[in-house]
Amino acid sequence: MSRLVIVSNRVAAITEGKPLAGGLAVGVYDALKEKGGIWFGWSGDIVDALPAAPDSRQEGKVTFCTVGLTRRDYDQYYRGFSNATLWPTFHYRDDLSRFERKEYAGYRRVNAWLAETLKPLLQPDDLIWVHDYHLLPFGEACRAAGLRNRIGFFLHIPFPSAQVLMTVPPHQELVKAMCAYDLVGFQTEPDRTAFTDYLVRNAGGQIDADGLVHAHGQTLRTGVYPIGIYPDEILAQAEMQANRRHILNLKQGLQNRKLIMSVDRLDYSKGMLERFRAFERLLEMAPNHQGHVSFIQVAPPSRSDVQNYQTIRRQLETEAGHINGRFSDLAWTPLRYINKRYERHVLMSLFRASQVGFVTPLRDGMNLVAKEYVAAQPPEDPGVLVLSCFAGAAQELQGALIVNPYDIDGMAEALNQALAMPREARQERYQNMMRSLRENNLSQWRDRFLHDLRADAARTPYLLSAATTLP
Incomplete structure (x- = not known):
């Protein structure tokens, strides 16, 4: 049975027997506990130099692997492009958004470094589930690093309409990078529609009758998975x-x-x-x-x-x-x-x-x-x-x-x-x-996404080329 590998910007601070906060922590930790796996991401610490390998600790069947970020990476990747550009824009506040090329370069650099850091921890049949806007290009970075695992992505925040998204100068690169995932999930149908409309209208994409999306030489599935709670x-x-x-x-x-x-x-x-x-x-x-x-x-x-x-x-x-x-x-x-x-x-x-x-x-x-x-x-x-x-x-x-x-x-x-x-x-x-x-509780959200990610998908292999090299 393949392991589940969760990748998120922050790894929840979890101690067995203590209550969890937040839907992401509760939902994915339950899945990890059942089958075993890895939770990988930023520890929340600012460090002087990037670590050669992540810190690891074990809780039952779950391995928590965390890395620190340098001040430059925190400022550019997290505080900069993620939260000063993507967050306001994806929430339709482009009036509050700012764009700086060096912050975008830092965002791409950290995503590439995270993918390279995760690579040695993986087994060939691991299932990788990536979460949220900090990691839009992470799947593409994994493919560039040679990973062939099935990789799914879930966006917890809204996905904006094309006219709003286009206020982010590298919008084409970002959406192209998202096409490296096998499955891209959204909270609502309007969010998914905004994504697929962008691909069709701005990237020459096509959508098959069975829902497969073809764009940028890739084939992927999209889905709607409203996150729930345990009422x-x-x-x-x-x-x-x-x-x-x-x-x-x-x-x-x-x-x-x-x-x-x-x-x-x-x-x-x-x-x-x-x-x-x-x-x-x-x-x-x-x-x-x-x-x-x-x-x-x-x-x-x-x-x-x-x-x-x-x-x-x-x-x-x-x-x-x-x-x-x-x-x-x-x-x-x-x-x-x-x-x-x-x-x-x-x-x-x-x-x-x-x-x-x-x-x-x-x-x-x-x-x-x-x-x-x-x-x-x-x-x-x-x-x-x-x-x-x-x-x-x-x-x-x-x-x-x-x-x-x-x-x-x-x-x-x-x-x-x-x-x-x-x-x-x-x-x-x-x-x-x-x-x-x-009817739509947290387990349903998690299990539906993972079922669809595991399912066979008629997608073209991700071919490495000069075009997939990260900046």
Whole structure:
């Protein structure tokens, strides 16, 4: 039986017996534990010189292989092209994107080095599963290094339309590199369509009746694999935490007020500024909620060394101060904006204690917070999910109130509807969404992708030539 080799930008810090955070960590670690394999990627450490070989440690059947990055590689590959060019562009914020040739060269260089570093660890029949935008050209780098293993790639974030993608100057090279994979997976059908449309319209590609894609002399498959969660585990976790001190203290502080809850990594793609303004509009248009509803936004900082993230943090602090200064009284603070990281079980219990989940990214590949909010709800008295139409999860969670995050009045109206929704209507919406979450859980996502990657594919061999040499 072939081993599974996971390649991701960061390798999750996993200790047997301790809870995992994040869908990627939970989903792929389960598969690795069952069959055995390797998880390879960056350790998160900045080092003086690139290591000759990765550090390795064993947990059961899983080998964790990690490497450090030099400061130059971190600045160019990670902080530069990955997060200052690809991340904003793929989230349709090309106005925030910047491109520097040296950063792109660093991005390609690190991908090539990672492929060469992984090569000695592999066996001929290993199945390689590569994750996310940091590693778009990794498959091509593996082929250039002589690897003939089956290699699949899954993009966790959106794939932009051609006109947006073309704002990244080396867009043709990037998409050509992605064609070196045997299987390219996306969160939603619109993401896959954007990719295949680009190939057909801009690269002379063809799509067969059976879905095979031919482009740049390669044949590959594409697929849609919406990442899921384990809803019943989250429900049990939220129930277990329901009477812990932090929840009892929260309920005592709310004094029977209704609670709107949001949790996001601090990022301009999450739509938090628009969300704050929608909450302010709610208090204006429905003054009966003043003093009777509180909004908690948890937003742990991330990428604090990137200028755009410093800017959004200042904007949110200013907006939160404005709202609280305008509406607070001695007994009520309408908005609690918290830049702090909480353990996952604490967040699930906070979701359970709230009446509205407010999840309104401007663009998101999937957004597992939306799914976790639904799963954490008490079945007998569930809350209501207000969800952006630009989150991948909106295609599955039809029981949510779907909003346009650019429509401040529309979001305020949805909040008002959610706060007033009768229990029977809430229960029906909740049950419909839980059925979907159970049918498309995390195991389904993982197993469907790996099944398709293992399946025979009529693809042409990847021929090494001068054209495949990496810059």
